[in-house]
Amino acid sequence: MSGLIALDWGTSQLRAYRLDNAGLIHDARTRPWGVRHLPDGGFDAALADITTGWPALPRLACGMVGSRQGWLEVPYVDLPADLDRLGAGMRQLRAADGLDVHIVPGLRNPHGPDVMRGEETQIIGAMALQPSLAAASNWILPGTHSKWASVRNGAVTDFCTLMTGELFSLLWNHSILGTGQRDALATPDAFERGILAARDSDAEGALSRLFSARSLMLEGSLAPGAVSEYLSGLLIGEEFRIALAARRFPPNEPFQLIGDAALCDRYRLAASHFGVTLRAPVVDAAAHGLWHIAHHIGLVSSNGPSLPKDSKSC
Amino acid sequence: MSGLIALDWGTSQLRAYRLDNAGLIHDARTRPWGVRHLPDGGFDAALADITTGWPALPRLACGMVGSRQGWLEVPYVDLPADLDRLGAGMRQLRAADGLDVHIVPGLRNPHGPDVMRGEETQIIGAMALQPSLAAASNWILPGTHSKWASVRNGAVTDFCTLMTGELFSLLWNHSILGTGQRDALATPDAFERGILAARDSDAEGALSRLFSARSLMLEGSLAPGAVSEYLSGLLIGEEFRIALAARRFPPNEPFQLIGDAALCDRYRLAASHFGVTLRAPVVDAAAHGLWHIAHHIGLVSSNGPSLPKDSKSC
Numbered sequence: 290m291s292g293l294i295a296l297d298w299g300t301s302q303l304r305a306y307r308l309d310n311a312g313l314i315h316d317a318r319t320r321p322w323g324v325r326h327l328p329d330g331g332f333d334a335a336l337a338d339i340t341t342g343w344p345a346l347p348r349l350a351c352g353m354v355g356s357r358q359g360w361l362e363v364p365y366v367d368l369p370a371d372l373d374r375l376g377a378g379m380r381q382l383r384a385a386d387g388l389d390v391h392i393v394p395g396l397r398n399p400h401g402p403d404v405m406r407g408e409e410t411q412i413i414g415a416m417a418l419q420p421s422l423a424a425a426s427n428w429i430l431p432g433t434h435s436k437w438a439s440v441r442n443g444a445v446t447d448f449c450t451l452m453t454g455e456l457f458s459l460l461w462n463h464s465i466l467g468t469g470q471r472d473a474l475a476t477p478d479a480f481e482r483g484i485l486a487a488r489d490s491d492a493e494g495a496l497s498r499l500f501s502a503r504s505l506m507l508e509g510s511l512a513p514g515a516v517s518e519y520l521s522g523l524l525i526g527e528e529f530r531i532a533l534a535a536r537r538f539p540p541n542e543p544f545q546l547i548g549d550a551a552l553c554d555r556y557r558l559a560a561s562h563f564g565v566t567l568r569a570p571v572v573d574a575a576a577h578g579l580w581h582i583a584h585h586i587g588l589v590s591s592n593g594p595s596l597p598k599d600s601k602s603c
Numbered sequence: 604m605s606g607l608i609a610l611d612w613g614t615s616q617l618r619a620y621r622l623d624n625a626g627l628i629h630d631a632r633t634r635p636w637g638v639r640h641l642p643d644g645g646f647d648a649a650l651a652d653i654t655t656g657w658p659a660l661p662r663l664a665c666g667m668v669g670s671r672q673g674w675l676e677v678p679y680v681d682l683p684a685d686l687d688r689l690g691a692g693m694r695q696l697r698a699a700d701g702l703d704v705h706i707v708p709g710l711r712n713p714h715g716p717d718v719m720r721g722e723e724t725q726i727i728g729a730m731a732l733q734p735s736l737a738a739a740s741n742w743i744l745p746g747t748h749s750k751w752a753s754v755r756n757g758a759v760t761d762f763c764t765l766m767t768g769e770l771f772s773l774l775w776n777h778s779i780l781g782t783g784q785r786d787a788l789a790t791p792d793a794f795e796r797g798i799l800a801a802r803d804s805d806a807e808g809a810l811s812r813l814f815s816a817r818s819l820m821l822e823g824s825l826a827p828g829a830v831s832e833y834l835s836g837l838l839i840g841e842e843f844r845i846a847l848a849a850r851r852f853p854p855n856e857p858f859q860l861i862g863d864a865a866l867c868d869r870y871r872l873a874a875s876h877f878g879v880t881l882r883a884p885v886v887d888a889a890a891h892g893l894w895h896i897a898h899h900i901g902l903v904s905s906n907g908p909s910l911p912k913d914s915k916s917c
Contacts, residue, residue, distance in 0.1 A: 391679070459773040464766070465769065496809070503718075504711075510716075
């Protein structure tokens with residue numbers, strides 16, 4: 290028996306995958322044990338629980354588990370970052386069960402500055418599944434802290450973070466914009482209206498339109514139940530406006546999504562209003578990325594050609 | 604005995620002033636009884652308590668007390684709005700003590716749309732104290748929902764709302780940017796650094812730089828205790844960037860501040876980085892505005908020329 294235990298260990302969630310030596314996923318488990326919400330017994334207890342019954346395989350983790358608040362702080366690797374540089378930046382710790390856990394470094398963009406932990410592994414995984422993207426591509430990973438990234442010749446060459454998801458959550462749950470509008474309805478029109486308001490805000494930007502989520506509702510031209518969708522459109526639209534205004538992401542190169550399917554649907558609709566076509570999201574990108582990195586550094590040996598073998602082909 | 608009881612009744616606070624018939628303030632009281640935080644007995648109880656011991660004078664209120672969640676909803680008056688139009692839009696209710704309370708309408712900017720309640724009265728008051736501003740001036744009223752406004756010939760002709768104060772509070776108290784940085788230090792350098800980051804974000808806007816409040820701290824170039832000041836500078840700087848990008852507020856006309864002194868100091872420093880000079884804030888602008896409106900509609904009769912008498916002179 291050989292293969293890999295791949296750990297996608299973020300701020301709020303832990304996902305574990307058992308992969309075989311061809312990189313196929315045989316089992317997957319999820320626990321609400323992000324690095325800020327660990328069970329009693331901490332990291333060791335979380336790992337023991339989520340891998341219960343699995344064989345003793347090499348273990349590779351990515352995400353906030355490698356941050357200052359994580360299990361072991363793994364220094365960021367500066368851009369441009371390819372498989373070789375990620376591999377060289379790896380660190381390992383000895384868990385309470387006597388076996389090692391290897392951790393992938395996050396990336397640092399000195400021109401920002403900006404940082405990511407976990408998304409680099411998802412991009413590696415998605416490129417392994419779709420090698421044509423390695424030459425030149427743009428990436429959008431929507432979420433609490435959305436990442437936009439560029440890849441050239443198999444290396445991440447640029448990225449930026451937009452706090453879209455966190456801003457939406459704060460504004461909807463804690464600001465005047467969410468006051469009294471708890472019975473949100475599904476209103477795609479309001480979502481698109483928000484996207485267009487952000488797009489057409491031009492150099493002012495969508496913060497200049499934020500209060501309109503309230504004033505449109507007060508004057509009756511936006512239904513109280515539609516405020517949530519309008520706000521979502523406004524903030525996702527602003528993400529596109531900002532990223533495209535920066536001219537860092539060439540619109541003529543493919544844009545690849547990675548993330549939650551429903552959220553990615555929102556991004557694809559938003560993109561259509563900015564003249565951008567987004568490719569459907571890649572599933573289980575982190576698991577594939579971890580397997581591919583593990584293979585690259587020799588942590589697992591492949592007996593099948595199911596994934597590209599080195600950075601030249603990804 | 605004659606004069607006016609002036610009520611500046613907002614979302615989180617109630618301020619009451621007793622003015623004489625020359626418009627001078629003889630007494631002022633503050634209670635934490637905004638329209639969302641009323642004492643038992645509601646509006647009537649709050650009014651009775653805060654005016655205890657004062658003579659039975661005409662009563663005029665402004666602010667959220669005239670909103671849908673207030674004591675009596677007073678329809679907005681559309682721009683342009685001068686003293687005559689504000690007076691024509693007033694409404695009154697009979698309080699439990701058998702006497703009337705008059706309420707000033709808020710303003711609606713159909714080109715937005717946007718709304719204000721209370722700030723229109725502050726602007727009227729500040730113009731009464733500084734009549735030279737009536738011809739052509741810009742106004743900044745910093746706060747939870749900052750307002751920028753234009754005045755021409757004594758009328759408010761344009762305004763917009765920027766949720767700067769509420770955004771700062773949300774991000775500092777509830778987002779990842781405030782995590783673990785509770786021991787904020789006074790660091791004016793970090794505040795200016797935030798202002799410049801917003802200004803130099805150009806068409807991207809400061810939302811594109813928001814995550815830098817964390818990444819600068821992680822890489823050690825921003826002290827953990829300085830994150831709060833940096834974030835404050837970033838958001839106030841963004842307010843200036845947006846308002847000036849809109850080209851609605853001519854930079855060659857005077858900019859007048861109304862608001863909390865410490866907050867206004869921040870705005871004056873920010874303004875200096877945008878080539879704008881802000882005049883020192885007007886104190887008790889709401890009380891003076893209420894007196895001036897009351898006088899204009901004949902609710903009080905003046906026996907002294909201490910304030911301009913009509914809209915032509917303000």
